[in-house]
Amino acid sequence: MPHKLMRMRRAESLRPAMLAIAGDSAAGKTTITRGLTEALGADRSTAVCVDDYHRYDREERGGLPLTPLHPACNHVQIMEQHLQLLAMGQPILKPVYDHRDGSLVRPRLVEPRDLVIVEGLLPLHTKLARACFDVTVYLDPPEPIRREWKITRDIRQRGYTREQVLTELARREADSAAFVRPQQREADIVVRFERIEGRENRSLSATLLLRPTIRHPNFAQILSRATTSAVHLKLTRDSDGGPVDALHIHGYADPLEADVVAKAIWHDLGVPEPLPVCLGLMEDGSRNEPLRITQLILLHHLIRAGVWRLPDE
Numbered sequence: 001m002p003h004k005l006m007r008m009r010r011a012e013s014l015r016p017a018m019l020a021i022a023g024d025s026a027a028g029k030t031t032i033t034r035g036l037t038e039a040l041g042a043d044r045s046t047a048v049c050v051d052d053y054h055r056y057d058r059e060e061r062g063g064l065p066l067t068p069l070h071p072a073c074n075h076v077q078i079m080e081q082h083l084q085l086l087a088m089g090q091p092i093l094k095p096v097y098d099h100r101d102g103s104l105v106r107p108r109l110v111e112p113r114d115l116v117i118v119e120g121l122l123p124l125h126t127k128l129a130r131a132c133f134d135v136t137v138y139l140d141p142p143e144p145i146r147r148e149w150k151i152t153r154d155i156r157q158r159g160y161t162r163e164q165v166l167t168e169l170a171r172r173e174a175d176s177a178a179f180v181r182p183q184q185r186e187a188d189i190v191v192r193f194e195r196i197e198g199r200e201n202r203s204l205s206a207t208l209l210l211r212p213t214i215r216h217p218n219f220a221q222i223l224s225r226a227t228t229s230a231v232h233l234k235l236t237r238d239s240d241g242g243p244v245d246a247l248h249i250h251g252y253a254d255p256l257e258a259d260v261v262a263k264a265i266w267h268d269l270g271v272p273e274p275l276p277v278c279l280g281l282m283e284d285g286s287r288n289e290p291l292r293i294t295q296l297i298l299l300h301h302l303i304r305a306g307v308w309r310l311p312d313e
């Protein structure tokens, strides 16, 4: 049972805290990761994108009946090996896929820091890969929103036309259902940015399903200390019908009110540093409160996972 061995070996030794962020293309993984790594700093954190393990470049893929979401289109075994090495604090020589033109370029030496964030299409696809993580997240925006994000991003940054993106989205649907979306069930936290019907405000709200597979911050207590209408905790149903806690962050949250919650979450962590200012920052420089609180919660988990294994604790 290699995945059980991996869990045991990790429990025995001092090694980095590992966070996985899985989700379909343009689900928002890079946007969340960017804020986390900036907040933690390059000396404490490393980010790895497992889409770099694509087996074929864009041109080669064009002639194949495969989409990048299919495990056969990725070096999954090498990804597993590298995740195990990172999880044990070892360096890797990681392949690199350049999305600007779809080419596979010179590999990069990655030395894990105390906190490692791994994002991509399939980081939770296998048991062995999952065993490498302390905290697992799945980003689950509603399909119409993800499609909007993908169309805009792929046209602006990856050299595609609108028609090409629409064709590709249709081509990928079966593989997304078979290989990407099932990872939702494997995650400790499921994040959904969505538009709430009837709200005039166009900002997206965020709902975080907090599954009892890991220990979450005591939000009931944290929110009882922070008088605000920006965030609330509710009991909802998971996809299997079971009850699960969910934290809802309103898209219309007043930044001042959201700040009260952000400070309370940060304070709960007991870290003396000031609240990082880079959280909630979008690529265009705008600020997004639901994104900020989501990043803060993931940061809380990652730092806690790291602190728990310090030798004096």
Ligand SMILES: Nc1ncnc2c1ncn2[C@@H]1O[C@H](COP(=O)(O)OP(=O)(O)OP(=O)(O)O)[C@@H](O)[C@H]1O
Binding pocket: 023, 024, 025, 026, 027, 028, 029, 030, 031, 032, 120, 121, 149, 150, 153, 193, 204, 283, 288, 291
């Ligand atoms: N919370 C959000 N609110 C508004 N827009 C968002 C949000 N998250 C992401 N986006 C938009 O969606 C686009 C895609 O996001 P991002 O690059 O983070 O996705 P990704 O999951 O890393 O994509 P890929 O796996 O294809 O590289 C971004 O250009 C960004 O503008």
Ligand SMILES: O=C(CO)[C@H](O)[C@H](O)COP(=O)(O)O
Binding pocket: 024, 025, 026, 051, 054, 058, 068, 098, 099, 100, 101, 102, 121, 158
């Ligand atoms: O699903 C994706 C994640 O970003 C990409 O489309 C996939 O990685 C292939 O990349 P590209 O479209 O840049 O060739």
